[in-house]
Amino acid sequence: xxxxxxxxxxxxxxxxxxxxxxxxxxxxxxxxxxxxxxxxxxxxxxxxxxxxxxxxxxxxxxxxxxxxxxxxxxxxxxxxxxxxxxxxxxxxxxxxxxxxxxxxxxxxxxxxxxxxxxxxxxxxxxxxxxxxxxxxxxxxxxxxxxxxxxxxxxxxxxxxxxxxxxxxxxxxxxxxxxxxxxxxxxxxxxxxxxxxxxxxxxxxxxxxxxxxxxxxxxxxxxxxxxxxxxxxxxxxxxxxxxxxxxxxxxxxxxxxxxxxxxxxxxxxxxxxxxxxxxxxxxxxxxxxxxxxxxxxxxxxxxxxxxxxxxxxxxxxxxxxxxxxxxxxxxxxxxxxxxxxxxxxxxxxxxxxxxxxxxxxxxxxxxxxxxxxxxxxxxxxxxxxxxxxxxxxxxxxxxxxxxxxxxxxxxxxxxxxxxxxxxxxxxxxxxxxxxxxxxxxxxxxxxxxxxxxxxxxxxxxxxxxxxxxxxxxxxxxxxxxxxxxxxxxxxxxxxxxx
Numbered sequence: 113x114x115x116x117x118x119x120x121x122x123x124x125x126x127x128x129x130x131x132x133x134x135x136x137x138x139x140x141x142x143x144x145x146x147x148x149x150x151x152x153x154x155x156x157x158x159x160x161x162x163x164x165x166x167x168x169x170x171x172x173x174x175x176x177x178x179x180x181x182x183x184x185x186x187x188x189x190x191x192x193x194x195x196x197x198x199x200x201x202x203x204x205x206x207x208x209x210x211x212x213x214x215x216x217x218x219x220x221x222x223x224x225x226x227x228x229x230x231x232x233x234x235x236x237x238x239x240x241x242x243x244x245x246x247x248x249x250x251x252x253x254x255x256x257x258x259x260x261x262x263x264x265x266x267x268x269x270x271x272x273x274x275x276x277x278x279x280x281x282x283x284x285x286x287x288x289x290x291x292x293x294x295x296x297x298x299x300x301x302x303x304x305x306x307x308x309x310x311x312x313x314x315x316x317x318x319x320x321x322x323x324x325x326x327x328x329x330x331x332x333x334x335x336x337x338x339x340x341x342x343x344x345x346x347x348x349x350x351x352x353x354x355x356x357x358x359x360x361x362x363x364x365x366x367x368x369x370x371x372x373x374x375x376x377x378x379x380x381x382x383x384x385x386x387x388x389x390x391x392x393x394x395x396x397x398x399x400x401x402x403x404x405x406x407x408x409x410x411x412x413x414x415x416x417x418x419x420x421x422x423x424x425x426x427x428x429x430x431x432x433x434x435x436x437x438x439x440x441x442x443x444x445x446x447x448x449x450x451x452x453x454x455x456x457x458x459x460x461x462x463x464x465x466x467x468x469x470x471x472x473x474x475x476x477x478x479x480x481x482x483x484x485x486x487x488x489x490x491x492x493x494x495x496x497x498x499x500x501x502x503x504x505x506x507x508x509x510x511x512x513x514x515x516x517x518x519x520x521x522x523x524x525x526x527x528x529x530x531x532x533x534x535x536x537x538x539x540x541x542x543x544x545x546x547x548x549x550x551x552x553x554x555x556x557x558x559x560x561x562x563x564x565x566x567x568x569x570x571x572x573x574x575x576x577x578x579x580x581x582x583x584x585x586x587x588x589x590x591x592x593x594x595x596x597x598x599x600x601x602x603x604x605x606x607x608x609x
Contacts, residue, residue, distance in 0.1 A: 146212070147212050147213065147215075147216045148212055148215035148216040148218070148239055148240065149238075149239045150216065150219050150220065150239075151219075152218075152219040152221075152368040152369055152370050152371075153219065153220060153221035153368065155221050155224075155368070156370070156372065156373045156374055157199075157371070157373040157374040160201065160224055160374065161199075161200075161201060164201060164202055165196075165201050165203065165204045166192075166195070166196050166199065166201045166202070166203055166204065166224050166225065167204045167206060167223045167224050167225070168192045168205055168206070168223060168224065168226075168227050169205075169206050169207070169208050169214040169217050169222075169223035169228075170186070170188050170189065170192075170206075170207060170208075170227050170228065171207065171208065171209045171214075171318060172207060172318065172416065172592075172593050173186070173318050173319065173320055173340075173416060174320055174343055174344075174405070174409035174414075174416050175187050175188070175229055175339070175340055175343070175398055175399070176188040176189070176227065176228060177189040177205065178416045178593060179421065179589065179590065179593045179594060180408045180409075180411060180413060180414045181413045181421070181422065181451075181452065182421050182422060182443065182444075182447040182451065182452055182586075182590075183451075184586075184589050184593075185408065187394060187395065187397075187398040187399070188227040188228075188229070189205070190397075191227075191246070191394060192205075192225070192227055194385070194394075195378065198381055199377065205589070206223060207592045207593065209317070209318055210290075211226075211230070211288070211290050211291060212289075214226040214228055214366075215236070215240055215366055218240060218366055218367065218368055219240065224368075225366070225367060225378075226240075226365065226366040227365050228366075229337060229363060230242070230292075230364060230365065230366055231251075231337070231362065232245070232361065232362040232363075232364050233292050233295055236292075236366070239369070240366040240367065240368065241366070241367045241368065241369045241375055242362070242364040242366055242367070243365045243378045243379055243382060244364065244378075244379045244382050244383070245362040245363060245364050246363050246364055246382070247339075247395065247399075248360040248361065248362060248363065249338050249339050249360065249361060250337070250338045250357075250358050250360050251292070251293060251296055251335055251336070251338070251357050251361065252337075252338045252341050252353050252355060252356050252357065253274060253277075253280070253285075253333060253334075253335060253353070253355040253356075253357055254322075254326050254334045254335065254336050254344075254351055254353055255273060255274060255326065255332065255333050255352050255355070256326055256327065256332070256350055256351055257269060257272075257273070257350050257351065257352050258272045261350070273352055273355070274333075274355055275354075275355055277300055277303075277304060277355070278306070280297075280300070280304070280306075280308045280357075281304055281305075281306025281307065281308065282306065282307065283308060283309065283332065283333060284309040284311055284331075284332060284333070285297055285308055285311065285332075285334065285335060286312075286313050286322055286325070286331045286333065286334050287311070287312060287322070287335050288312070288313060288314075288317055288319060288322065289312040289314060289317075290312075293334075293335035293336070294310055296335070296357060296358050297335065297357070298310065300357055319336050319337075319340055320340070320344060320416060322334040322336075323336060323340075323341070323344045323351065324344075324348070326351055327344075327348035327350055327351050335357060336353070337363070338353070338356070343398075343399070343402055343405055343406055343409065344406075346403055346405075346406040347406040347410045365378070415593040419594065421443050421447075421452070421590065422447075422452040423452070424446070424484050424488070425439075425443070428442050428443050428488060431488045431489065431491070431492040434492055434496075435492050435495050435496050435499070437495075438587075438591075440587055440590040440594060441513070441587045443590060444583045444584075444586040444587040444590055445517065446465050446466065447586060448579065448582060448583050448586065449462075449465065449466055449467040450464065450465045450466070450467055452465065454482060454484045454487065455482055463481035463482060463487075464481035464483075464486075464487035465484050465487040465488055465491070466481075466487045466490065466491030466494075468481055468487065468491060468494070472490075473486075473487075473490045476489075476491075476493040476494050476497075477489065477490055477493065478490035494520070495516055495520065498515075498524060499512060499516055501524060502515045502516060502519070502527075505531055505541060505542060506542045507542065508542065511542060511543060511544055514545075514580050514584070515527060515544060515548070517579065517580045517583055517584075518544075518548075518549075518552065518576040518577070518579065518580050519576075521576040521579040522552070522571060522573075522576035522579075523568070525568040526552065526555065526571045526573075526576075527552070528567070529555060529567055529568050529571070530549075530551045530552040530571075530573075531548055531551075532565040532566070533551035533554065533560060533563060533565060533566065534547050534548045534550070536563070537551070544580070549577055549580075552571065552573040552576060552577060553574060553577055554573070555570065555573050556570065556571060556572055556573055
């Protein structure tokens with residue numbers, strides 16, 4: 113905790129910062145959002161380690177975190193997963209498209225890291241700390257090329273574009289509220305001796321959205337980090353991103369200013385990993401292989417632009433509606449089974465989107481499991497059958513879905529054995545975590561699979577336990593990033609909410 117002397121100067125610095133921002137008359141910017149200018153919670157790495165997971169706040173963008181064809185991706189996401197693995201903790205992801213709100217979450221303890229493609233600035237460093245840089249990047253102007261640029265000569269195009277920042281005097285430039293771009297443009301106004309009209313749009317508006325607005329002619333100019341701008345220019349050929357408005361700047365993760373142990377561990381980790389090829393493989397995947405990166409980010413099956421998970425979303429939604437599940441939960445299961453490939457056949461003979469064996473599928477009306485509609489229809493009926501059977505054991509609908517998922521993977525017999533073992537050894541047979549899950553795992557041990565209450569013998573329980581865990585984690589990711597229109601929670605006993 114800060115002592116009285118430190119607190120006095122802490123809040124005095126906030127007051128001075130706000131007054132300086134309010135005195136600026138060079139732009140049309142709103143007051144700087146300082147919601148994160150609060151005393152940080154005392155929660156360093158030792159407490160994170162004891163808790164067992166690291167929480168990172170990210171945004172849904174082509175470089176931070178997005179879903180592509182059902183798979184979570186993104187530079188920040190991959191780096192954070194790598195970090196959490198090496199720190200031997202789980203990774204928990206939360207989403208917030210507002211930079212100031214994300215930094216506030218860090219200081220309040222709702223998150224431990226803000227991973228936002230964040231530029232390190234003096235203003236931000238008053239209230240949060242930053243890791244060592246992940247990489248360096250310039251800020252560039254995003255502008256639209258002339259309408260007929262394809263018919264023009266290069267020098268004619270250049271004459272139509274802003275190449276000297278002094279030409280921005282009097283121009284309106286739209287930027288994300290509370291972003292480093294706004295701060296940079298305000299400083300640039302001073303440097304060029306002319307007022308740039310800075311329009312601060314919503315703090316939750318993603319940089320990609322502003323770039324799209326430039327490409328579509330809704331606004332004239334915005335500013336972006338060069339790597340993000342170049343990625344978008346691959347998708348929007350009508351924009352130009354070649355005019356820098358800053359020197360190279362540090363991109364880093366933000367942490368609580370009193371989380372010294374966490375900061376030291378991350379910095380040491382970065383120092384070691386940046387010596388390795390794998391670090392540059394991840395960086396190049398998103399920032400160097402631009403055509404491939406753009407094809408992922410701006411696909412109709414990307415959460416950044418498209419909002420679809422698979423070509424089978426409509427069938428999945430109809431099936432989910434028939435069984436009373438959120439369609440994104442069923443989609444998470446379909447991805448787990450087949451990665452949305454209707455033609456896949458497992459080594460054991462399971463076929464199609466729902467990976468059903470033919471005898472079981474025939475019982476539920478399917479004659480051709482390579483047909484997505486038949487596969488999903490049969491899978492849905494099988495799930496309904498499992499739900500009816502587990503209703504006598506599990507009254508809670510959310511818990512029941514976990515039992516159903518496990519039984520879909522391992523069979524209802526092994527699940528009934530695990531329920532009996534749980535009851536016999538004093539657990540709660542209606543609860544999955546640390547109860548039925550525990551005894552399903554123990555069915556791989558002789559003492560338990562030879563127990564008199566067990567009918568179906570040995571079970572490699574780790575597989576169904578991981579199956580349930582991975583589906584639920586993926587479902588949470590889909591919930592976090594996928595558009596939710598037309599997905600009102602059904603008033604059904606089996607809906608997961």
